[in-house]
Amino acid sequence: MPMDAHDIESMIKAAIPDAEVTIRDLAGDGDHYAATVISESFRGKSRVQQHQIVYQSLKGQMGGLLHALALQTGVPDGPRRT
Numbered sequence: 001m002p003m004d005a006h007d008i009e010s011m012i013k014a015a016i017p018d019a020e021v022t023i024r025d026l027a028g029d030g031d032h033y034a035a036t037v038i039s040e041s042f043r044g045k046s047r048v049q050q051h052q053i054v055y056q057s058l059k060g061q062m063g064g065l066l067h068a069l070a071l072q073t074g075v076p077d078g079p080r081r082t
Contacts, residue, residue, distance in 0.1 A: 002029060002030025002031050003030060003031075004030065005023040005024075005025055005033060006023075008023050008033060008035065008058070008069075009021045009023050011057050011058055011059065012035070012037060012054060012057045012058070014057070015053070015056065015057030016037065016039050016041060016053065016054070016057060018039050018040055018041060019037050019038065019039040019041075020036075020037070020038040020039070020076075021035065021036070021037050022035065022036040023035050026068075026070065031068065032068045033068070033069050033070070034069070034070040034071075034072075035054070035069055035070070035071050035072070036072045036073075036074075037050075037054050037071070037072070037073050037074075038073070038074050038075065038076055039073075039075065039076075040075060040076055041053075042073055042074065042075050043075045047073065050073035050074075051071055051073060054071060054073060055071075
């Protein structure tokens with residue numbers, strides 16, 4: 001059974017509460033998604049570290065229910081939020 005985009009977004013937001021998450025189904029099959037995740041908590045972390053945080057939030061679903069996730073991460077534009 002494929003994974004729903006809403007489930008992916010919910011899992012990411014549960015682990016990264018301030019995240020702005022955008023999910024796109026790339027193939028219409030529920031297996032291939034693109035995600036953009038923007039979070040202040042990524043500030044000062046390398047791109048690899050940011051991606052690791054997102055993949056950890058998916059709790060082992062990558063390669064199982066979720067076949068592929070093209071991932072873009074970053075920090076919010078503008079001044080730092082406090």
